[in-house]
Amino acid sequence: MKAHTYETQSTITPQKALDFLKEGNQRFVNNLKANRDLLEQVNATREGQWPFAVVLSCIDSRTSAELIFDQGLGDIFSIRIAGNFVNQDILGSMEFGCNVAGSKLVVVLGHTKCxxxxxxxxxxxxxxxxxxxxxxxxxxxxxxxxxxxxxxxxxxxxxxxxxxxxxxxxx
Structure with missing residues (x-):
């Protein structure tokens, strides 16, 4: 899978962004990670980033959004704070992700035994x-x-x- 570009990001709807995350989670659950070339993704995102979603999650080491949703470099903005709560700083990061960088979806990822x-x-x-x-x-x-x-x-x-x-x- 390749990193998103401005052109591909601009065609993504909020529903499509959610579908990408659901499909990625299904791959994670079935232990069928997408085949990615990390070096290619590093090079593709060197000049810019076009993530399709913002994910707020806890800092818990068991809940990495990139792994749980099987996403690569440049696909999501991952905001992490203990307890996945929102304050003004977190909201500012979400505003940047959506209003400046063009993300189409905000997800709050909770977990058990926080x-x-x-x-x-x-x-x-x-x-x-x-x-x-x-x-x-x-x-x-x-x-x-x-x-x-x-x-x-x-x-x-x-x-x-x-x-x-x-x-x-x-x-």
Whole structure:
């Protein structure tokens, strides 16, 4: 498979972009990766990039969008942040991907057993460990936790029902 050009990107609709991702995911699931020449893709994208989609996902090492959707260099903008949440910086990156670079689709890729959500549920364990930036990041999950948690429900990552509900709500 070859990297997209301006001409090929300009003909892609949002539905076609979604189809590309679904087809790639089916290849991934069936362990039938597309045949790509990495050096050719590097050379083809040297002067510019024409990705057809923006994918927001977690930094979890098990959820690489390029692998899960079987895409090559220059095909997608991959935005990664622990817990795959949106803030102004992430929105700015999405705006760049769509409005400047011409991507046709935005996908939010969630996953189960998210360590960032677990970390917020078990925040007492990491408070006081000198990880102020991590604490700031996981505080973004408080609104979803407050929406999902039932009064009197255990606020812990050991509460598998709560964690699954939070994972679903966070997508």
């Amino acid at each position: 360590g960032a959500l677990k970390g917020r549920l078990d925040a007492a364990q990491i408070e006081g460990m000198g990880m102020d930036n991590l604490n700031h990041l996981i505080n973004h999950f408080d609104p979803i936790i407050n929406d999902v948690i039932e009064q009197g429900e255990e606020r812990s990552s050991k509460n598998s029902v709560l964690l699954e509900n939070l994972n679903q709500q966070n997508i």
